[in-house]
Amino acid sequence: MMRTTKPARAAQYVALAAYLVFLAFPFLWLISTAFKPARELGSLHPTWIPKDPTLDNFRQAFDEQPLLRAAGNSLIAALSAALIAVVIATPMAYVMARHRNRVAKAATGWVVISQAFPFVLIIIPLFLILKNLHLINSLLGLIMVYVVWSLPFALWMLVGYVRAVPTELEEAAAVDGASKVRTFVSVVAPLLAPGIVATAMFAFITAWNEFFFALVLLKTPEKQTLPVILNRFIGTEGVADLGPLAAAAFLATIPSLVIFAIIQKRITGGMLAGAVKA
Amino acid sequence: MTLATATKRSARGKPGRGVADHGAWFLVLPALIPILVLSVGPLLYGIALAFTDSQSGRTEPTQWVGALNFQDLLHDTLFWDSFRIGLLWAFGVTVPQFFLALGLALLLNQPLRMRWLARALAIIPWAMPEVVVGIMWRLVYHPDAGVLNETLSDLGLGDGKDWLTGTATALFAVIVVGVWAGMPQTTVALLAGLQNTPRELHEAAAMDGAGAWRRFTTVTWPAIKPIALAITALNFIWNFNSFALVYVLTQGGPGGRTRLPMLFAYEEAFRYGQFGYAAAMGCVMVAVISVILSVYLVGRLKGGDEA
Numbered sequence: 046m047m048r049t050t051k052p053a054r055a056a057q058y059v060a061l062a063a064y065l066v067f068l069a070f071p072f073l074w075l076i077s078t079a080f081k082p083a084r085e086l087g088s089l090h091p092t093w094i095p096k097d098p099t100l101d102n103f104r105q106a107f108d109e110q111p112l113l114r115a116a117g118n119s120l121i122a123a124l125s126a127a128l129i130a131v132v133i134a135t136p137m138a139y140v141m142a143r144h145r146n147r148v149a150k151a152a153t154g155w156v157v158i159s160q161a162f163p164f165v166l167i168i169i170p171l172f173l174i175l176k177n178l179h180l181i182n183s184l185l186g187l188i189m190v191y192v193v194w195s196l197p198f199a200l201w202m203l204v205g206y207v208r209a210v211p212t213e214l215e216e217a218a219a220v221d222g223a224s225k226v227r228t229f230v231s232v233v234a235p236l237l238a239p240g241i242v243a244t245a246m247f248a249f250i251t252a253w254n255e256f257f258f259a260l261v262l263l264k265t266p267e268k269q270t271l272p273v274i275l276n277r278f279i280g281t282e283g284v285a286d287l288g289p290l291a292a293a294a295f296l297a298t299i300p301s302l303v304i305f306a307i308i309q310k311r312i313t314g315g316m317l318a319g320a321v322k323a
Numbered sequence: 324m325t326l327a328t329a330t331k332r333s334a335r336g337k338p339g340r341g342v343a344d345h346g347a348w349f350l351v352l353p354a355l356i357p358i359l360v361l362s363v364g365p366l367l368y369g370i371a372l373a374f375t376d377s378q379s380g381r382t383e384p385t386q387w388v389g390a391l392n393f394q395d396l397l398h399d400t401l402f403w404d405s406f407r408i409g410l411l412w413a414f415g416v417t418v419p420q421f422f423l424a425l426g427l428a429l430l431l432n433q434p435l436r437m438r439w440l441a442r443a444l445a446i447i448p449w450a451m452p453e454v455v456v457g458i459m460w461r462l463v464y465h466p467d468a469g470v471l472n473e474t475l476s477d478l479g480l481g482d483g484k485d486w487l488t489g490t491a492t493a494l495f496a497v498i499v500v501g502v503w504a505g506m507p508q509t510t511v512a513l514l515a516g517l518q519n520t521p522r523e524l525h526e527a528a529a530m531d532g533a534g535a536w537r538r539f540t541t542v543t544w545p546a547i548k549p550i551a552l553a554i555t556a557l558n559f560i561w562n563f564n565s566f567a568l569v570y571v572l573t574q575g576g577p578g579g580r581t582r583l584p585m586l587f588a589y590e591e592a593f594r595y596g597q598f599g600y601a602a603a604m605g606c607v608m609v610a611v612i613s614v615i616l617s618v619y620l621v622g623r624l625k626g627g628d629e630a
Contacts, residue, residue, distance in 0.1 A: 161560050287465065
């Protein structure tokens with residue numbers, strides 16, 4: 046263990062405290078605003094802790110916008126996209142991790158390049174294609190876009206997990222005469238299960254949080270997802286009922302926070318596997 | 324970090340079993356088809372659209388117009404304003420984000436008492452929908468009901484600024500939010516790098532009498548440099564292409580002061596229906612990013628030898 050002098054240690058604690066304040070205060074303010082009654086929000090000297098905490102904002106938020114329906118739409122879109130993405134990405138990630146043929150190289154190249162593209166270059170043609178298929182203002186169209194959009198990161202995480210699986214088992218299966226597909230399904234995939242779950246959860250969160258594609262593709266409030274509905278709260282003039290807005294925003298965050306808390310370690314592991322070991 | 328993955332992969336030896344194995348195709352096709360149909364295809368289609376007069380809801384057929392859109396773009400001062408704002412924003416977010424994240428990662432790598440709390444808090448901005456981050460900071464910046472002005476006036480530091488709607492403060496205000504929102508990913512990536520650094524190296528350096536700064540430059544930095552460079556490059560690109568955060572915070576206002584290129588292209592395409600023109604903007608953005616990135620990568624390869 047390295048020795049750290051006392052003043053140095055004290056400075057570290059001061060710095061850490063500053064970070065804690067910077068990271069926490071907007072979130073604490075959001076929660077505080079969500080529980081404040083209207084008259085406190087109108088006061089010129091806002092306080093950190095609501096004097097008269099209330100749940101009215103939450104009730105009002107549900108009255109003002111179709112939040113439940115939007116949450117349902119988000120759930121359908123994010124869940125379907127996450128499931129489809131991992132089901133199709135896992136076999137491909139296996140090939141990318143274990144082979145060095147042209148397909149694997151092209152796929153790796155695509156994963157890299159796709160990170161750099163401004164979505165506007167993709168969304169205009171996609172909009173035209175989906176329009177011709179009558180899939181504008183449809184969750185199905187959005188799910189298709191989300192699947193492809195979450196593939197690069199899913200592939201990247203999964204390739205890391207595949208590399209962590211020792212090759213001896215597959216070699217043994219090959220000696221026994223198992224085909225590539227058979228080996229993958231019965232030997233590799235089960236070992237990858239925890240990584241696949243983590244990847245699916247990450248894909249779920251990114252789709253749950255996504256705004257741009259949903260804004261462009263979904264037109265009517267009945268079809269819109271939570272982020273788009275939240276943005277509707279603000280209104281065109283930027284004037285909003287602060288209380289219900291804060292309440293709805295707070296609620297929309299809870300699912301991602303819970304899932305993220307569960308998989309955070311695995312994501313870090315996946316990033317490491319992808320970036321360092323490669 | 325995908326960059327790191329890609330560049331190092333090719334350098335590694337292990338020969339593959341080749342294309343001869345047809346089983347591999349079965350495994351690749353389920354993902355390959357959607358990628359080709361919904362990503363590579365639209366991308367090429369998008370580039371093609373940039374050379375047409377495509378508009379939404381028009382009855383006459385779309386025609387090729389050659390480089391006309393690009394010629395128009397060249398003279399579109401509003402677009403170049405937004406381009407300049409996009410670069411300012413991308414630098415303004417990426418650079419402080421990196422140094423703040425490095426500081427936090429170094430602290431979290433120390434045996435400090437409250438670090439579990441900092442780790443937990445550092446997740447929040449990452450897990451939040453960007454729309455919620457935007458809404459949250461609107462509440463913080465709110466001229467009357469916001470915590471920022473109240474705190475500033477309590478501290479006697481002036482009162483009542485309209486941070487997001489003031490022409491002088493808007494870009495700065497959104498940059499602060501961008502830094503806050505993106506810091507966690509960078510911190511986690513750097514922390515992962517730090518934790519992979521062998522402790523013995525530090526101890527050996529300490530034994531040789533190296534101070535904290537010397538230990539950082541000789542042991543820590545070389546170990547995390549690849550991750551640091553990759554994450555910074557990606558952050559720059561992601562920030563330059565970002566949309567949701569600023570859209571929710573200011574919608575590009577006041578008077579276009581925070582109108583990032585993506586916001587400009589979005590308006591052009593989906594408010595005014597100018598698909599061809601907006602696609603041309605996308606192409607210009609890609610071209611500039613590619614140039615920046617290749618300059619950066621060349622620098623990185625050169626820098627790699629001396630390190």
